[in-house]
Amino acid sequence: MMLQACLGITVDGQAGTVTIVDPRLPIGIDRLWVDRLHVGGDIISLAFERHGDRITVTTGARPGVVRLKGPAL
Numbered sequence: 479m480m481l482q483a484c485l486g487i488t489v490d491g492q493a494g495t496v497t498i499v500d501p502r503l504p505i506g507i508d509r510l511w512v513d514r515l516h517v518g519g520d521i522i523s524l525a526f527e528r529h530g531d532r533i534t535v536t537t538g539a540r541p542g543v544v545r546l547k548g549p550a551l
Contacts, residue, residue, distance in 0.1 A: 485510070485526060494518030499547045501526055501533045517543060 482488075486499040496517055503510060503526060512524040522539040537544050 485512075487512075487524075489515070489517055491516070491518050494520060495543060495545060496522070496524075496539075497545045497547065498524075498535055501535060503528050503533060 484502055486501045488497045494517055508528040510526045515522050520543055522537055525536045527534050535546055
């Protein structure tokens with residue numbers, strides 16, 4: 479749950495969506511991968527990466543599964 483809160487991830491399996499709001503990475507961690515996250519009928523992977531004061535999130539999920547929100551993105 480701590481990682482979920484830090485990354486700002488909310489999973490809604492019934493709707494088949496992942497919402498990421500203003501993700502943060504702990505100091506000293508510049509990259510983090512979440513592999514094989516089950517979301518409804520999909521299995522996705524997420525990659526979080528620090529670029530200065532911004533965190534980018536990339537995924538290979540089909541359109542509409544992952545929604546990103548927040549000033550750091």
